[in-house]
Amino acid sequence: MTNPQDLIGHFSGGRVLDVATGSGAFIHFLLEGLKGYTEIIGIDTSERAAAPFAEAFKDNPRIRFEPMDATLMQFPDASFDTVCISNSLHHFDHPEAVLSEMLRVLRPGGHFILSEMYRDRQTETQMTHVLLHHWWAAVDRACGIVHHDTYSREQLVGMFTGLGLENPVVHHLSDTEDDPKQPENLTGLESVIDRYIQRAEGHPDLQARGEVLRQRMHHIGFHGAASLLAIGTKTG
């Protein structure tokens, strides 16, 4: 597995914004990897995210959550030294609106970090994750939540390149070393599958799709999907 310090340990984050932070999973990666930081703010529109976020970072007064729409941020221009978005671009109808807001609030010379799993170039065990993820997205959509299938690697590289950042570096992260049938992992996924089958009540086609994926998971196994981690600095 790649060490976060090898990816982002060459700079200090300063004032950091984590966009669509959820419960703050990417902030753990930032804390492990960054050379340092002064403050980290996570924003999200989900009220349900605030409580687990607060619990995760309750001992760290330099990390806080703000409820905010990523497409209409209330921060001034150039007010962050680092902006990040992880595994969230496919949760927006217009990802370009989020990326442009992120660029607006980033100061010239500041770091932009884009992290996102993709849907292609995966092993069979990683493909289990992609297919499960696309099913979770379909169940979310059936419940009225914006959640698209994940992008291809080429689409993500294109979005990142389109930002016109300086010193762009694109990493492709993939870890298939663990046992793909590790019982603790499969048990955890079983309960996620059960939860989504319950949520898909009234949609027998979606429920049946979940059962097929459950069988695939036990038959083929599961690894986290390969993802892109791209870093660049804002011009100016």
Ligand SMILES: C[S@@+](CC[C@H](N)C(=O)[O-])C[C@H]1O[C@@H](n2cnc3c(N)ncnc32)[C@H](O)[C@@H]1O
């Ligand atoms: C997969 S989750 C979070 C992933 C998290 N960043 C991580 O790396 O684990 C995607 C998040 O996008 C958030 N989201 C969706 N639309 C949003 C919006 N308009 N503004 C801010 N957050 C939004 C959702 O509430 C959800 O928490």
